[in-house]
Amino acid sequence: xxxxxxxxxxxxxxxxxxxxxxxxxxxxxxxxxxxxxxxxxxxxxxxxxxxxxxxxxxxxxxxxxxxxxxxxxxxxxxxxxxxxxxxxxxxxxxxxxxxxxxxxxxxxxxxxxxxxxxxxxxxxxxxxxxxxxxxxxxxxxxxxxxxxxxxxxxxxxxxxxxxxxxxxxxxxxxxxxxxxxxxxxxxxxxxxxxxxxxxxxxxxxxxxxx
Amino acid sequence: xxxxxxxxxxxxxxxxxxxxxxxxxxxxxxxxxxxxxxxxxxxxxxxxxxxxxxxxxxxxxxxxxxxxxxxxxxxxxxxxxxxxxxxxxxxxxxxxxxxxxxxxxxxxxxxxxxxxxxxxxxxxxxxxxxxxxxxxxxxxxxxxxxxxxxxxxxxx
Numbered sequence: 001x002x003x004x005x006x007x008x009x010x011x012x013x014x015x016x017x018x019x020x021x022x023x024x025x026x027x028x029x030x031x032x033x034x035x036x037x038x039x040x041x042x043x044x045x046x047x048x049x050x051x052x053x054x055x056x057x058x059x060x061x062x063x064x065x066x067x068x069x070x071x072x073x074x075x076x077x078x079x080x081x082x083x084x085x086x087x088x089x090x091x092x093x094x095x096x097x098x099x100x101x102x103x104x105x106x107x108x109x110x111x112x113x114x115x116x117x118x119x120x121x122x123x124x125x126x127x128x129x130x131x132x133x134x135x136x137x138x139x140x141x142x143x144x145x146x147x148x149x150x151x152x153x154x155x156x157x158x159x160x161x162x163x164x165x166x167x168x169x170x171x172x173x174x175x176x177x178x179x180x181x182x183x184x185x186x187x188x189x190x191x192x193x194x195x196x197x198x199x200x201x202x203x204x205x206x207x208x209x210x
Numbered sequence: 211x212x213x214x215x216x217x218x219x220x221x222x223x224x225x226x227x228x229x230x231x232x233x234x235x236x237x238x239x240x241x242x243x244x245x246x247x248x249x250x251x252x253x254x255x256x257x258x259x260x261x262x263x264x265x266x267x268x269x270x271x272x273x274x275x276x277x278x279x280x281x282x283x284x285x286x287x288x289x290x291x292x293x294x295x296x297x298x299x300x301x302x303x304x305x306x307x308x309x310x311x312x313x314x315x316x317x318x319x320x321x322x323x324x325x326x327x328x329x330x331x332x333x334x335x336x337x338x339x340x341x342x343x344x345x346x347x348x349x350x351x352x353x354x355x356x357x358x359x360x361x362x363x364x365x366x
Contacts, residue, residue, distance in 0.1 A: 014253070019250075019253055022250065022253040023250045023253075026246055026249035026252075027238075027246060030245060030249055031237045031238050031240065031241050033249075034240065034241045034245060035237065048244075048245065048248065051249060052248055052249075052322060053346050053363070053365065055248070055252035056252050056255055056346060057362075058252075059252055059253060059255050059256050060255075060257070060262070060362055085365060119237075120237075122217070122218070122230065123233065123234035123237050123238070124234075125217075126231050126234040127234050127235065127238060130231060130235075141228075141231070144228070145231065145232050145235055170224070170228075171224055174224045174227050177227065177231065178217075178222075
């Protein structure tokens with residue numbers, strides 16, 4: 001997804017002053033920032049603090065092409081670094097915990113962040129593909145996705161379609177989802193080189209970024 | 211891990227693809243709406259006019275660990291733009307800065323809440339900041355001849 005032209009286009013539009021494009025980026029990747037913060041078991045105030053800082057840093061980096069080309073990786077590593085900063089700051093006032101007393105070890109963090117970036121990219125692509133489906137498919141799938149899911153009987157009544165056609169329609173809608181251009185652009189999951197890697201290396205050394 | 215250039219192979223199966231979609235929707239719903247709104251409003255901080263000075267040196271990042279331990283009480287940061295350098299030094303409760311080349315002007319201290327304070331830069335390019343602002347903050351340097359430089363966000 002680092003090559004996902006739609007993400008790069010959104011970043012370019014945001015850089016050029018388009019608030020809507022920026023909003024779309026935030027909506028798309030807020031779940032990634034949120035999930036990294038939750039991994040570090042931060043309280044809600046600290047999560048809000050980290051989130052604000054991460055988005056501020058991104059606003060500042062909009063003109064930086066290396067960032068826009070690897071946005072999910074950049075967001076994940078930046079969020080992780082800010083979480084660690086908050087934890088370090090909290091520890092200064094808590095003499096009972098040892099310096100190594102982080103909920104996540106650096107090695108675990110490296111492995112987890114790769115998983116998180118991949119999951120976030122897949123999730124963002126799926127949500128974008130879903131939003132791009134015809135209204136009828138979105139409607140049907142939303143009913144099936146609701147928690148608890150609506151029964152075929154309820155769906156049949158709401159959409160005025162025979163119960164027997166719901167299964168096949170679900171199949172056709174999922175097939176459209178599968179063929180979505182948003183999923184077709186999904187490629188290259190390696191997180192190497194560039195900004196992402198540099199940032200993480202300095203984290204591993206315990207560096208604190210200004 | 212899926213092959214490069216493809217989604218997970220398991221998505222060929224309808225139920226697996228549906229489960230993945232369900233998880234994607236769940237992950238987005240788990241995020242409080244205020245968290246997303248705060249992210250959207252960060253766009254108001256987009257810099258339009260000033261020349262950006264980016265962080266080119268940070269003692270906590272760029273010194274090797276053995277040296278870092280000895281100088282841990284002092285944090286030095288350098289921001290560089292196309293035309294000038296802003297150096298910052300933090301020790302204890304004090305924060306001092308130096309603009310190079312030196313020139314009288316003002317430094318505006320911006321926090322997430324807005325402009326927190328403005329301090330003068332003397333003819334030697336020297337400026338003090340006290341108290342240390344809440345992180346993150348950034349500095350904007352103005353001079354009467356039109357210099358307008360903004361540093362990146364700083365977290366101490």
